[in-house]
Amino acid sequence: MQTRTEKVMLIDDNDIDLKINSKVIALSKLFDDIIICRSGAEGLSYIKKHINHPNLLPQFILLDIQMPEMDGFEFLELYKNLPLSFLNSCKLAILSSTLDFGDIKKAEANPYVVRLLKKPLYPNELEEVLKATFNSAH
Amino acid sequence: MSSTTVRVLYIDDEENNLQAFRASFRRQYEIYTAISAQEGLEILQNIEMHVIIADQKMPNTTGVEFFKSIVHTHPDPIRILLTGYTDIEALADAINHGDIYRYIQKPWNDLELHNSIKNAYDAYKSKIDLRNKMQELEKTNDELNRFIYSISHELRAPLVSVLGILNLVKMEGLYNSSGEYWGLIEACSNKLDYYIQKTLQYYKNAKNVEEKSDIDFESLLKELIDLYTYIDIETVFTLNVNQPVKFKGDIFRVEVILGNLISNAVKYQKQTETHKKVNINIDVNAFEAIITIHDNGIGILKEHLEKIFSQFFKGNALNGSGLGLFIVKEALNKINGKITVNSTIEEGTTFKINIPNAN
Known part of the structure; x- marks a missing residue:
């Protein structure tokens, strides 16, 4: 884990938020690389394409909920069918501005979601999630 | 609305009464007659009635029994019960279970019956109007809820982006670079966010779904x-x-x-x-x-x-x-x-x- 670069994947349809969140992550130095995806489909196809190249795959995903075509929950339905080797090596958090009670409960109940983060993204919150997630996993 | 003819169904087992009724009212109303409850029901299933008049004393099915049987299937038409003798029990039963609007004694007086039909039709119209208004209101309410919900989301997303940019400004040490302007932008943005959140809370609370x-x-x-x-x-x-x-x-x-x-x-x-x-x-x-x-x-x-x-x-x-x-x-x-x-x-x-x- 320490020898290769840490990658995070951002999945969001909003260009401004992608820009803001990449900048926050870059400034906080929590990851070395950022993979930017403008839709859930783009995220899935990136993972599938590089499934045999672990050094290109993310260790962490920040997923938006409200997106056109494939929303965050639909993404998760397809995400869980990815190879186990990948699912075991990658953790996923929701990053959304939602205030919807149903969305929040649904995200918390999903076994593949380690945490629901609310926009705006604060580095200390992200750091705390990463610590909690990767310390308990390893 | 004035051009709508009032449709009246009259059920009586005596052919003479049916004929007399038709003769008296055919010029004012669209009259349908039936010799039995069974025949009345058939007409009712095919044509939308405004007013139903039924004789109480009929073989097989009484007027009250007939009205009772259509309480759920045909709730809209206004019911009038005709009877030749004063039967308090039938009357009480009719009022309690048959949703009867009026009770008229036989032999009927043309003017009284005419007025009753007219009033019954007015009651029918109010009933339908009220229901249409209710449906309209429900629809408006639904739309309002959806509107508020989507506004709260669509309005909030860009605001949260602004808050994200403010956060970056702080991280890059630029917060104090323009006098107090960044602070003011932050205060306004937080206030707006607060209002949006409270508005959403209020409308969610206004709904009745309790879990x-x-x-x-x-x-x-x-x-x-x-x-x-x-x-x-x-x-x-x-x-x-x-x-x-x-x-x-x-x-x-x-x-x-x-x-x-x-x-x-x-x-x-x-x-x-x-x-x-x-x-x-x-x-x-x-x-x-x-x-x-x-x-x-x-x-x-x-x-x-x-x-x-x-x-x-x-x-x-x-x-x-x-x-x-x-x-x-x-x-x-x-x-x-x-x-x-x-x-x-x-x-x-x-x-x-x-x-x-x-x-």
Whole structure:
């Protein structure tokens, strides 16, 4: 884990938020690389394409909920069918501005979601999630 | 509307009566006649009637029995019962179970019957109008709910982006680079966000869907305190939860109620106070949860105490939207809860809440 670069994947349809969140992550130095995806489909196809190249795959995903075509929950339905080797090596958090009670409960109940983060993204919150997630996993 | 002809169905086992009725009213109304309840039902199934007149004394099925049998299948037409003798029992039965509008004695008086049909049609029209209005209202209500919901989301997303940019400005050390402008932008953005959140809370609360789930007050309170002390870490919370039994309730509304009160307790502290504190006590029994939230903040003026739960009332002109406690009260009303308040100016405020246990 320490020898290769840490990658995070951002999945969001909003260009401004992608820009803001990449900048926050870059400034906080929590990851070395950022993979930017403008839709859930783009995220899935990136993972599938590089499934045999672990050094290109993310260790962490920040997923938006409200997106056109494939929303965050639909993404998760397809995400869980990815190879186990990948699912075991990658953790996923929701990053959304939602205030919807149903969305929040649904995200918390999903076994593949380690945490629901609310926009705006604060580095200390992200750091705390990463610590909690990767310390308990390893 | 004046051009609509009134459709009247008359059911009687005596052919003479049917003929007399047709002769008297065929010029004013569209008349349908039936010699039995069975035949009447067939007509009713094919043609939409406004007024139904039935004779009480018929073989096989009486008038009242007929009206009873169509209470659910044809609720709209207005019913008139005709009978040749005064049968109190039939009459009481008709009124109680057959949804009868009027009772007319045989032999009928043309003018009386004519007036009754006219009034019955007016009643029919009001009934239908009212139903259309209700449907319209429901539709408008649905649309309003959807509108508010989507506005709250669509409005909030770009605002949250602004807050994200502000955060970046801070991270890059630019916050003080333009005098106080960034601070002002932040204050305005936070205020707008607050309003959007409260508006959404209010409309969600206005809806009637109540979901009952298990509530663990200890963990709920800890979450809420974390959430509201995020900005202000000076206030010290003391939490005392005594929950020996399960509590079932509407978790969304309980969260709204406690969240607003905790946020107020943090917000209305004295600037000069060095030991800002909030004590929360919760006692849960089989019947209810009793919650007290006490702070040593600025307190509420006696003359304001009665008004704090009304919409847009602001005790303190500097802060708040005048919506928080209003929403608390509305939410408590929906779940049959109670709230009382005690306050001494400059010393602090205590809210006491009772929420029934649905377990």
